[in-house]
Amino acid sequence: MNHANTHRIPQPTLAQVIERVDTHLNAFLEQRHLPQNLDEAIRYSLLGGGKRVRPALAWYSAIACGHTGENTLHAGAAVEMIHAFSLIHDDLPALDNDDIRRGRPTLHRHAGEAMAVLAGDALLSLAYESTQEHPAPLIALKLGTELARGTRAMIEGQIYDTLGGDQVGLTDLEAVERIHRNKTGALLRASCRMGALSVGAPDEAVELLTRYSEAIGLQFQIIDDLLDVEGSSDAVGKALGKDEAAGKITYPSTIGVERSREHAAYLGDVAADALLELESLRIGDVAPLRNMGDMLTHRES
């Protein structure tokens, strides 16, 4: 494993990381020799213009621990596949019934509902194949455990969001926080933790990255809620006002737009503090993660 401290050399730009991740995903799929129609459906969803937030978080978490991001590609690809699977299944008619995703037809509109179910299933299982490819067996196992934890939480979040359940005694704010922490937060958390675990980072660093990622995860989703109320459909690339139309509870519907904005800003501070503390360990460069946090906070889509 490369223990070189990389925080004095220039870090790759986000565009370079995205390109590296996409090259890796391409190669991963080529090695699988999937049936041609399945391969096409998976590529349509997985390589169709995602922002690669999750693999970038994994990559930059490694840099924050003093390593290059190269060894995080198995983890980053895995989390990106889980993300892609969840979007495909969430878009299905029986769930959110969305026709547009990233400005294009959703997979079930493009390739039919049967393929959307099966391609989602395949991506979920392929994600575990990806973690299994990490060259160090004990790390590969840890990555799988972390992936399972994040994936289960994400599915539970979708259950709470779509079908409710276990809500007795929860306030609306507690309910919406639980949905967000599970449905979106758990996978962003897994991205950072898996990035750090991929390079054998010390426990203390993993814990600080956990705190950072939990904060930006919730912040990310509150901003998503706000964009649904305030954004423009062109910038967001999907239909707006859907949360309200679907009667879903969101931060703005629960505590209002202004307090939602304040809470998002507060979570940004929590994330920044975690990075400061990580920086004080002097093991790596936290600047790329700091920039990611800023990008997520100030995004318009």
Add this chain to the structure above:
Amino acid sequence: MNHANTHRIPQPTLAQVIERVDTHLNAFLEQRHLPQNLDEAIRYSLLGGGKRVRPALAWYSAIACGHTGENTLHAGAAVEMIHAFSLIHDDLPALDNDDIRRGRPTLHRHAGEAMAVLAGDALLSLAYESTQEHPAPLIALKLGTELARGTRAMIEGQIYDTLGGDQVGLTDLEAVERIHRNKTGALLRASCRMGALSVGAPDEAVELLTRYSEAIGLQFQIIDDLLDVEGSSDAVGKALGKDEAAGKITYPSTIGVERSREHAAYLGDVAADALLELESLRIGDVAPLRNMGDMLTHRES
């Protein structure tokens, strides 16, 4: 790890193995603390009267290698969860559109389509959690790799069966064999291999169990095809004649009932030969696997 040679002590009956598997599945689910509605849906599908063929194959594969089956429970539970997930998703309206399974409403009829999609997803991911629980990390990793291989092949089989693809140059017989080897065979193969891997069996034994399981896997599915033509709805517990109505290619539709029966019998011989060879290694007791093979060949449902 228990290296005791168990082939001189009485083996547990199939009913005892099933009971042990069900107790384990129950405990596994309890430890997960799933949302109540998800837990209910998963229990409905997973604990709703399956024959536990796959965990029993894992258990008996361990016995054939001279170990008790106790350490195969993580593997057996994992494969059973993959099997349950695949039935739930295959039954969906967008796929086989089945209303009855094991004599009861399918999960989407019982709990709605959204829950059926999500409970299937959860089971797929939970299966990996189960393999990760094997106490020996390197074995846990191998089990995950084997599970991923079987699961992917199964999904590819469903793609071929439902949506076709990559069929240029294949005869009907080649096409139906490919569907069966993937859709059903891959998971039975994984059951035996994972059972043997769970107890650290030697490579030679794993290979013989692979040959055995590939033979009974294809045999099992040919018999399934024959039952769809010849069985009674009560005994099979699901609608009959569906293959023909759906225009699906099957062994009987491709090479006729009589030659299908002959081929099933031939595969029984291949399986028996593999067990004889395994027996000649004198490491364990192959009798329970032999009985399983007979049970699968002579079943009426």
